[in-house]
Amino acid sequence: MTARFLRGTAAATLAGALALTAAACTNPGSTAGGAGGPKDSAVVGIAYEPETLSPLLGYGKDGNSKIFDGLLAFGADMKLKPALASRLPHISDGGLTYTYTLRDGVTFSDGAPFTSKDVVFTYRTILDPKTNNASRTELDALKSVEAIGDDTVVFRLKYPYAPFAERTVQAIAPAHIAAKQDVNTGPFTTRPIGTGPYVLTGWSKGEKLTFKANTSYWNGAPPVKKFTMAIIKDDDVRATRLRAGDLDGAILPPNLAAGFKDDKAKKTWTATTYDYRTVTLPTHHRVSGDTAVRRALDLAVDRQAMVDKILEGAGKPAYGPVPTDSPWFAEGTERRHDLAGAQKILDEAGWKPGPDGIRVRNGVRAAFPLWYLSGDKLRQDHALAYVSDAKKAGIDITAQAGTWEVIEPRMKTDAVLAGGGSPGDPDFDQYLLLKSDLAGDGFNNMAWYDNATVDRALEAGRRTNDPAERRAAYDTVQRELMKNPGYTFLTHIDHLYVVNDAWDGPSTQIEPHDHGLASGPWWNVESWKPKKAGATQK
Amino acid sequence: MKRRLPWGAMARMTGRRALAAVPVLLAVTFAVFAVAEASPFDPVKAYAGTAGLTASQENLDQLRANLGVDRPLLTRWWEWLTSALTGDLGDSSVMRRPVADVIGERLGWSVLLAVTAFLVAIALGTLLGVLAGRRRGGLLDRTVSSAAYTLEAAPAFWLGLLAIWFFALRLGVLPAGGLTDTASDTVTFDQVARHLVLPALVLGVSQLPWFFLYVRQGVGDALDEDPVRGARARGLGERTVLTGHALRSGMLPMLTLVGSRVPELITGALLVETVFSWPGIAAATVQAATSVDFPLLAALTVLATAAVLLGNLLSDLLYGLADPRVGFDG
Numbered sequence: 001m002t003a004r005f006l007r008g009t010a011a012a013t014l015a016g017a018l019a020l021t022a023a024a025c026t027n028p029g030s031t032a033g034g035a036g037g038p039k040d041s042a043v044v045g046i047a048y049e050p051e052t053l054s055p056l057l058g059y060g061k062d063g064n065s066k067i068f069d070g071l072l073a074f075g076a077d078m079k080l081k082p083a084l085a086s087r088l089p090h091i092s093d094g095g096l097t098y099t100y101t102l103r104d105g106v107t108f109s110d111g112a113p114f115t116s117k118d119v120v121f122t123y124r125t126i127l128d129p130k131t132n133n134a135s136r137t138e139l140d141a142l143k144s145v146e147a148i149g150d151d152t153v154v155f156r157l158k159y160p161y162a163p164f165a166e167r168t169v170q171a172i173a174p175a176h177i178a179a180k181q182d183v184n185t186g187p188f189t190t191r192p193i194g195t196g197p198y199v200l201t202g203w204s205k206g207e208k209l210t211f212k213a214n215t216s217y218w219n220g221a222p223p224v225k226k227f228t229m230a231i232i233k234d235d236d237v238r239a240t241r242l243r244a245g246d247l248d249g250a251i252l253p254p255n256l257a258a259g260f261k262d263d264k265a266k267k268t269w270t271a272t273t274y275d276y277r278t279v280t281l282p283t284h285h286r287v288s289g290d291t292a293v294r295r296a297l298d299l300a301v302d303r304q305a306m307v308d309k310i311l312e313g314a315g316k317p318a319y320g321p322v323p324t325d326s327p328w329f330a331e332g333t334e335r336r337h338d339l340a341g342a343q344k345i346l347d348e349a350g351w352k353p354g355p356d357g358i359r360v361r362n363g364v365r366a367a368f369p370l371w372y373l374s375g376d377k378l379r380q381d382h383a384l385a386y387v388s389d390a391k392k393a394g395i396d397i398t399a400q401a402g403t404w405e406v407i408e409p410r411m412k413t414d415a416v417l418a419g420g421g422s423p424g425d426p427d428f429d430q431y432l433l434l435k436s437d438l439a440g441d442g443f444n445n446m447a448w449y450d451n452a453t454v455d456r457a458l459e460a461g462r463r464t465n466d467p468a469e470r471r472a473a474y475d476t477v478q479r480e481l482m483k484n485p486g487y488t489f490l491t492h493i494d495h496l497y498v499v500n501d502a503w504d505g506p507s508t509q510i511e512p513h514d515h516g517l518a519s520g521p522w523w524n525v526e527s528w529k530p531k532k533a534g535a536t537q538k
Numbered sequence: 539m540k541r542r543l544p545w546g547a548m549a550r551m552t553g554r555r556a557l558a559a560v561p562v563l564l565a566v567t568f569a570v571f572a573v574a575e576a577s578p579f580d581p582v583k584a585y586a587g588t589a590g591l592t593a594s595q596e597n598l599d600q601l602r603a604n605l606g607v608d609r610p611l612l613t614r615w616w617e618w619l620t621s622a623l624t625g626d627l628g629d630s631s632v633m634r635r636p637v638a639d640v641i642g643e644r645l646g647w648s649v650l651l652a653v654t655a656f657l658v659a660i661a662l663g664t665l666l667g668v669l670a671g672r673r674r675g676g677l678l679d680r681t682v683s684s685a686a687y688t689l690e691a692a693p694a695f696w697l698g699l700l701a702i703w704f705f706a707l708r709l710g711v712l713p714a715g716g717l718t719d720t721a722s723d724t725v726t727f728d729q730v731a732r733h734l735v736l737p738a739l740v741l742g743v744s745q746l747p748w749f750f751l752y753v754r755q756g757v758g759d760a761l762d763e764d765p766v767r768g769a770r771a772r773g774l775g776e777r778t779v780l781t782g783h784a785l786r787s788g789m790l791p792m793l794t795l796v797g798s799r800v801p802e803l804i805t806g807a808l809l810v811e812t813v814f815s816w817p818g819i820a821a822a823t824v825q826a827a828t829s830v831d832f833p834l835l836a837a838l839t840v841l842a843t844a845a846v847l848l849g850n851l852l853s854d855l856l857y858g859l860a861d862p863r864v865g866f867d868g
Binding site: 051054057137182184208247420443 | 594595597633710
């Protein structure tokens, strides 16, 4: 027993020594690797790169932008808390007026004071049609914004919009710098200056973003003094560089994250999300637009099998854009996998099996095409599983791969395997996906869903601040979606991250589909604290 | 020994070439606009990125108008051309910055990579070529020649991936990509030097076979010619024969090669920069092309075309100098 223990220890020491030497050869200048002391720098690998770093062009619209702050911010529990505002807004005038009092003594990283002018400048510039901001629609409800003195800002809305406060996590740009340049192409778009916990020190496009701590940050200087985000699109390369010690953390797909399970020095973080995968069932196709076909598909699809096989357990079945663990989820709208039930619905609706097993009604074959984004393995797997589940019910779906350029012109009549999801208010996803007058508006309401009851409930839900009325409205939407499922929702996908266990403080938020810089256990890197030396070698 | 250079003739040839370059450049830029226009990629989608997937149609239409990509092809090309002639290269939509800034920041790194690779290819190619040419059919000749034919057929990006796999992942001795270490945010000489090794070697090695094969052939042929036999008969040392006689005439075809390899070098750099995340203009070209970033794409194409034309001019000038029979008639 003792001998074996000794041999094990010797081997471990040898391996450790080898690892240290290897790290020393490959990376002499960096503190990454097995160094013992507290780590005040972190390097993480991410898959996406922001198009711009200017809040005026859409960066930091969901908060958490490292370089900037919003008036409000989301906490770990996704509850709003004051940031550049000193408290939550005062809502008056029947939900039409939001008044924010600003925090005193905040400065931008160049030393200039932050005032109401910056807030007004930021919002007015975003609303200006000449600004190339593709997310302007999110501030659709905003009519005007004005400053009262240096520390108060008043927003007036066109219509009462309940989730408006969640939109004010929008990052605030400095007027004294950004107002003097071309908003779309000026140097500010790549060399930003903000009030945030970190200051950008470099952006090598396609390679990495580097940050240093803002020592005069209003909420205290971050203990992690240097923060680097390496942009590595390839999952395998990211995993390899994490294993080699070049990275301290990375986002990984489930199969690669599993490879780090036995690594005691690293921790795997699972973030639950609003990130759904769905199949659009176009209203303007005579098969997918039929309610019986839609309801049958909703029952025929085996969501749990998709979670188990495709996501390797890292996810949940989805019945709508609202995840089952959200407080807004309508109890009882889960659909069991029920192939017999699906067949019964189709039989009763007059879809009878033809000689090849595919159902036919009035000479129309129950068949339609399903597009998925080429190169997206996850969507491909979902599409193929959907096709095979549908076949069992007698519906013939042909899965086809294409780029958005190919898919977009066909969205009115062809089904698409789509993804999306923004956490927070139930208005965000449901309004864009289900509102009939947004049918075919860009990528909104891709299925051309058209349901008068849903339209009314969606409007009611966003125009009141009364919690009970809102809950009733969104319950109606979800129950209607069960009666006429114009989309087959398949799964909500967990995002997995593997991070060196060298800090106290990492945690996860509920994440959106588009997991850019803001997501991941490093969403709060400014409050991480290095663990004491030795604490990592448990 | 020293001969006066024919400056006049050289200048005339350069002038003629410069005149001929004007229509070539015009045609190339127009072709770039036309091809980009015909491509299925949508500049507005590329600009909006993921935000475009939830943007309203009105929002996207406004973006299209702001970016000016809704106007006819000819108008856009003419506007680009006239403002480019006054020194304004326009703004890159994918980099969100003036095109001149993007190029200014990246050109240096590309030139560093290309020149290093070119020097590697020429130096190694010449050395190996001379050694192989001396003893054609020898062991060295057979090994290097067959390797050269294999390399000639191997695409640069495949070599790049292979090099990353072997040197960066298996051995862990060289960094896999980027200009500096991931954790470092300052550009220091030793970091760049270490990060340059793999991409420059891969690019150089991918160009090597042509130089090697030309020199080998040239030197081999020259060794069989009368002057060399004469020199040997006069009892000159092998080294003198080789460097003074064989190499000199054997190198002649290589001068044309230097010029004609420039286009290959540029396409090679395109792939190598992408594989190694090297922040040069070639990597930017790929991004500009897939995002239909007209101003950036046009400027980079002009640059590449100019580099090719200059390469040709240079090799013709050198050839004219080395072999007066050829002259400078263009």
